[in-house]
Every structure is written in structure tokens, then in C-alpha cells.
Amino acid sequence: MTTAIHLHEVTAGYRDTPVLKGLSLEIEAGEMIGILGPNGAGKSTLFSVVSGLLKPSAGTVKLYGSEIHRMPPAERARTIAVVPQELDVPVPYTVEEIVMMGRTSAIGRFSSPTAEDRLRVERALVYTDVTDIRHRPLNELSGGERQRAIVAMVLAQEPRIILMDEATSHLDLNHRLEIMQLVERLNRDDGVTVLMISHDLQIAAEFSRRLILLDHGQVVADGTPAAVLTEDTLRRVYHCNVRVHQDPHSGGISILAAPRLPAPGSGKGLHIHIIGGGGCGEAILRRLSLCGYTLTSGVLNLGDKDAEVASALGAGTALEKPFCPISREALDEARKLARNAHALIMAPVPFGSGNLTNFDLLDEALTAGKPVFIAAGIENRDYTRNRDAVARVQVLLTRGAALYQDVTDLIPLLPTC
């Protein structure tokens, strides 16, 4: 087997913020691979780097053994082609003209298309079933027809690697499958290596034999669909609960986003007090506000990130002066807020001696018989001298407080009306 695409320690992205961080990847010729990942994971940057649009700031990208940036453009075009999500053609080219552009680098500057060029174009037209509309201007066609014409252009280019950049995401179910089957056939019959970015996990699982899951510019999982698309992995990367079913008959995988949030407004009339600080409570505040809970928070220091978010969301907040330990007055104010709450949440906030008194609020809530939720992993956030925070959490847990991992599993635990 030859290596079609080889990335070694590639760092690339914008001037100051790299999107890909030391990414290494090896793809064999003839593979059909789905590239998955949440928004901003680096999928498009990966494609830009592989197609030579973007020069990595570090690392090497090799296609069939030669470095992409050293390749003459014509050779590059014979090696790799891209089917974009959408091609905006402002000028009224006909389908045939568009497909002929796939031969751009094959036809000499001073010569006209040869019989062979015409044959390839003809074949691509037939293959993608656009012969009937060959003389129609591209910009008059429907989305599916247009995308087929662009695939035809890429076919006429005869590349050894095809990158599909969400190429089917604007298409309806029928056309989506049609295009995918076309590409699959190319992969099977002609040994073309195919990489596709897709947000449709199901399609990706169905058509690729290998999936690569990216997050934060790095490979998080790489393997067969069954190995990559696990509930655990997906939850970690997409930050939401999913259910993965493997069909016992076909072996196909279906992925369902599990009901993640209670219905909007489910928290109406319920009051929750959140103890946060330093931005760790931001996500909780935002999500709970979407659910319609009445929120309060504190004690927070004035100017704290969470304090800003809370005030933006209209949540009442007990405030302390910046950089000061919590005073008795501030605590009393928070106590007033917490007393009206139906439940208390402690965000994954780091503890020092200054904000330790916030635990008093939780103590009192438990005494009053209210549910209390504490972010897991206090061991890593306790900066007090005698590990006081850890000790206090342990006490709270024995008294009936619940631990939670992240916002996603916190929400189902909360009381609803």
C-alpha cells in the first residue's frame, strides 16, 4: 500500500492562533475517510493544508511522497481535487464549460482540447448524469444538478485524491445519497482516495471505512466507524449526549442526539442559586437561563467574568469588592438570595481561603432540605493550605449533596416544574 496523504506534525492556521496543533496523519491510497469534528475543530484547515491552499507554519504535508508546496500546480491538480460545499459561479458558464475546466491544467496553454480531453469530459458528464443539461448555464440549475456538475468537473480532472468539503450538506436526502454513491464508486472502481468532511455523522459512518474525529486541532479518535462513534467519545467532543445504535441486521450505525435540555421554559418559576467565579459558571448560567430558570449567583467579586455574565442575564448577584476575601456583609446578601432558591449549584470554581465561606451557603441549603449540586473534581481546584475545600465537599456529600461532571448531565438532575 502506498501512502496517499502524509501529515507530519503540522501546525497551521491564522497568524497568531494555530488551528491545527502538531497534527500527524497518514492515509493510504484507496481509502475512503470521513473527517468529523465540531465547529472550529480544524476540519477545513486540514483540507486547506492538504490541498495546498494554506502553507503550514510547521510540519510537512506530502501527497504520494512529494511535498504539496513543492509540487508544480499542474501536477498538484492531477493529484488532488476538491468538491466544495457550494460553488458560486458569477458568470453564466454552461455545464459543459464547467466540466471542461476540470481539464484546465491538462490542456496546454496554446492548444485546444484534444480528443482525449473531450472523451474524459464526456465520460464525466455521463457518470454524473448531467448530459441532458450540458448546455444549460450552471447558475440556472437546481442545487443537486449544480453539485453533480461540479463533481463532474472534479471527475474530468482525474485526481488521485478527492476532498469533499461538506459537499452534500446543501442537498436533499436523495441527492445526498446519489452523490455519495457516485464517489463511492470512484473510490471502489478507480482507487481514488476520498476524504470527506461531513456534519452528518450517519452518512459519514455509512460511506467511510475509517473515521477521523478532530477536536481542537488534534486527532481525538481514528478508526472504524464503530470504534470512533461511541457515545462516550461523541459526548466528550460535541459536549452533548448522543445515543448510538448499531443495527443488528445491516451493521449500520445510527446516531441520535439524546434529549439534552429540558424543554425551553421547563425551569419557569424555579429559582436556582449558582456559586461560581472566574468564568467557570458562565456555561451553567447561560444554559439554565435558556431553560427559563430564575437565577441568582454569588458571592462573586466585582468585575469577575461570571459576575458580568450574571448581570447580562439579569441574575441577581451578591458582590464583593475586587480581589478581596468574602466579607460578612456580602455573605449575608448571598444568604438572602440563596434562601429563596429551590436548589443550589456549585460551578467548578477554584477555592482559596478567600471564597471558602461560600460553602456555608451550601451547608444551610442542605439543612433546609434543598438539593445541592457540586462539580466533580474538587481535588484539582483546592488551593487552600489544608485542603479545606476537599474536606468540606466530603462533608456535604455525606449530607446528601450530588456530584455532576459537566453542564450536560447537570441539567437532567435539576428540579423541573
Place this chain on the structure above:
Amino acid sequence: MNNRRNFWLVIGLAPLLLAFCVLMGPSGIGLPDLQTQYDILILRLSRVLAGFIIGAALSCSGVVFQAVLRNPLAEPYVLGVSSGAGLGAALAILTGFAGISTTALPLCAFLMAVVTLALVYGLSSHGSTPSLYGLILSGVIVSAVCSSLLMFIVSVASLEGMHNILWWMLGNLDMPSDPVLGLSGLLVAAGCTGLWIMSRELNALTLGHQMAHHLGIRVKVAILTALLLATLLAAIAVGVAGLIGFVGLIVPHIMRALVGSDHRRLIPAAALGGGAFLAACDALARTIMPVEIPVGVITALLGGPFFLFLLKRHRTPGWIG
């Protein structure tokens, strides 16, 4: 195919139209008597030739700007060439340099146009190749500055100087001197040929710069070469004939509607068709009234309705074809 037939129609009719233009003139329609009016024939020939060269330059330039900038409103003066050339001409007129020889004014206008281009390019590139939007933006800015300087010059000029500058800005094709005509003819022919050779790059660039890259084009080199050639063509046109509007905007659209968007056909069609169009407009401008009308008036009056007719027929906003 319609496009191909129209292409040969344009190629065939252009020389006919040019020949027709030679028969037209304020002294009467028809071939001048070769014995007694030989000089009139020469005069008409030189003017038709000038119209053809300028028309070809502006049309080709317009085709390229619209393709590379992927904008139907782009035209040859988009990078500020016209204002730069105008400033050059005004300076030449004001300093009296223009009076020295018939070559001085076109030369000044052309040189200032080139200086403007260099300035626009320099402003938009921060040590690397400039982005398209950077180019357009600095083009607009440099153009605005040049225009205000031009306004200033006009405001302090004497009545006669002002008259001269305004006359130049209206644009006319009256008998450029032989070296100017010859040289500009050669340069325009070279420029148009160069752009024709770049047809496949231009075709690919209209699909967007990323797609052009994927199709195996050296995108940056191609864009810069194409814009440079197109701007030089515009600079030559402005230098020789002043500001003749509308040709560079309308002829590309008309030709695209007639022969299609493939630059292999579009560029020669624009060169021949645009040349013939301007020569014909000029022939009308000097014939229909006892006093000559600025040729830009005719190009707009003839081209505008024709353009609207095509637009109505195709119903595609912005681009037609």
C-alpha cells in the same frame, strides 16, 4: 451552437463595421475622392484606427477586471487609473508641458496612471502579495485623492487651462500623433494577446480563487499578471484618448451575452467587437451633428439600451449571458 456562431459573426462583422466607419465623416458620407481628398481619407483612417485601439484596450481590460474581481460592475478604471491619468494630464496642461509636443500629454497621463497603479499596489501589499479587497480599497482611496488634487488644479487654473483639462477629460479620439498611435497600437495588441494567452487562468479565476487553485492555477501570479496587463491597457487608453466611459463596462457584458463566458472566445471578441463599437460610436459622434458630440455620449446612448435589452431578455440580475 449559438455562442460559436455569434463569435464568428462578431469576428466577421467587426472589420465590416470599421470599413463603414471610414465612409462616415462630417464632410459627407461615402469614400472621399482619392485625388482631392486623400488627406481626409487619412484623417478618417487614423481616427478609426485610434477608436479601434482604444475600444479594444478598454473592452479587454473590462473583461479581465470583471472576471478577476468576480464583479459585474468592475471596469477598467476600478484601480484608480483614470484619476491618476487625469491628474497627469492636468499637471501637463497646467505646467505648459503639454504644449511642447503632441506626445507630451499622452505620455504624462500614461506615466501618472502607471504611478497610480504602483501606488495602489504598494499601499495594499504589506510586504506580501496584496489581497483583492485590499487592492480595490486602496484603488478607491488613491483615486479619491487624485480626484481631489485634480479638482484643486482645476479650481486654480485659468479659464483656458480649465477648458483644456475638461476637454481632455471628456475624451476624444482626434488624431493622436503617429508615434503615439503606433506605440499604443503595438502595446494594446501585445496586452490583448497576453490576456488571451491567459484565457484558461481567467476561466478558472471566475470560479473563485480557491477553485482556481484546485484546478492547478498559480492564483496569485495569475491575478497580478492579469490585473497588471488590464490596468496597463486602461492606462494606454486613457493616455491616448482621455476618459472614455462605458465601453469598458458595457462591451464585456454585451460580448459575454453574444459569445459566452469562455475567455478563449471572449477576449478576441471583446477586442474586435469593442474596437469596432467605439470606432462606430465615434463615427456617429463626428457625423450626426454639425458640432462634434463627445464620443462617451454615444457609447452610453447606444450601449445602454442594448445592455438593458440583453438584461431583460436574460432576467439574470447583474450578469447576463
Place this chain on the structure above:
Amino acid sequence: MPTKLITALLASFLFAGCKPAPHPPVHAGLPRVVSLAPNLTEMICAIGGTAQLVGRSSACNYPPDKMSAIPIIGDFGVPSLERLLTAKPDAVLYTDLADLTLDAKLRKIGLNPVLIPCARLDDIPPAIIQLGRHLKRESEANTLASRLTQQIAACRGVPPAPHPPRVLVLIWNDPLTAAGRNTFISDLVTLAGGKNIGDEINRDYFPVSGEWVLDRNPDIIFCFFMAGKNSVKQQILERRGWEHVAAIRDGCVYDGFDNDLVVRPGPRVMQGLELIRPTILNRKGTP
């Protein structure tokens, strides 16, 4: 469809032209000339050269009865080269040209362009003499020129008033444009015994601001322009902020002149002078 349009375009050419201009008869042996400026045309006719004039500009309008017979060659200073070649003159006479390079172009096609400088009052007699030479009408020209010279000298001989009235001459209203030092109009005002307040500006014509006029406080305002059907005088009188300008206050704003007499440096200059002279002489200047 495009084919039809192109046919229509070609057809339009056929009907577009006009007939070649008729050639007026010319006395054998005498030079034939084309005049590109109305003042030159007037001078040529004044020295009896009308028959030698084989072309004129569209602005030439005097003497009116002679003009219809002379073919139009182009606009003031903007001739059509082809019409010039058709007229085949021995000289093309002009005072200024729109296209700076036109002189050279005319020479190149075998024509003989002649610049007759005629911007100032004192240019007029020499210009007439020069025209006389080109038309071979020296005696008529010399007679006219010396008569004009004497008339001008006679006017200059009148001792100036101790406080000549300050005169503002407006030649356009939007923007308000006045005659400066280097103009025929300034000469005319001075000759009539006035003081052109625009003289302090070393230009021909210049845009004036309302404030400048207030400050210079002219005693007389002449309006040498038309502004549609409205009374020019009324516009000036009603101008805001000028209520205290001497000319406005005393109602010394004048319009309705035959502008061809007062702005055209031609043989009828003394008639132009007589249009403004009484007004200036009757107005007492303030120190």
C-alpha cells in the same frame, strides 16, 4: 436577435449623416481663412473680409446677416479636423483651443493654424493688423486699427476721478464668478473710469465669496450673464447679507447688457465701453 440589432445599427449609420457643406465663392487670389473665435470673425467682417471667410465656429454670430452663408467648422476653439480639411483654408485663425495639441495636429495635416492673441484691450488693434496681413487687406485693417487706437487713447487721456467708483463685474452666478486683473473686462472698466475690485486677484476669472464682496464694498455691480428668465439684478439685490454693500444699498446693480459687446474683445469694443461708461461716470466713489 443580435443579428437584427446589428443590422439596425448599420442602417442607422446610413441616415445619420448630413450633407457636405457648400463652398462659398471666394475672390480669386485672396487668401481663404477659417475663424474659430467670434471676435476674430467680427474683425474679419469689419475689414471687409467676409467673402474670404470659408468657415466659422458655431459661436460666431455677428454680423448676423452674413453668418448663415458661412459653414460651421466646429465649436469655439473646437474645430472638426475633417471639416477643416474640406474647407481647405489658407489659414486657421484662433484665439485659444480646447485641445492644447491641436495646433501641432493642424500643422501635421498641412493646415496653417495662426494664433491671434486677443485677450486684452490693447491686443485688439494689433490683432486687427495681423488679420489684415493674413487676409491681404492691410489698408482696411490699418484704418480700423488706428481709429480704435485713437479712441482708446482719447479715453485714457481723461484724468481719473479722485475716488473712482469701485466696480465688481460678475460673469457667472453659480458659482459667483468675477473678472480678475488679467481680463479684457478689467481693461474696459478701467478705461471707463472705474476701479475693478477684482484687479487685486492676479487671475483671469475667479470664484468670489460673499464675504469678500462685503469687505471690498463695491459701488457698482455689473452682471454680464443671463440667468434663465429671471432678472439677474433681482437675484443680486436680494442676496442675503449684502444689504449694506454700497452698490446694493444705492441700487447700482446693472444687468441686461448685450454681452457680446462687453465680454468680446472685438471691433465693437467702443460700443461696449459706451454701455458701461455713463454709469461709472455718474457714480461718485467713496473714499
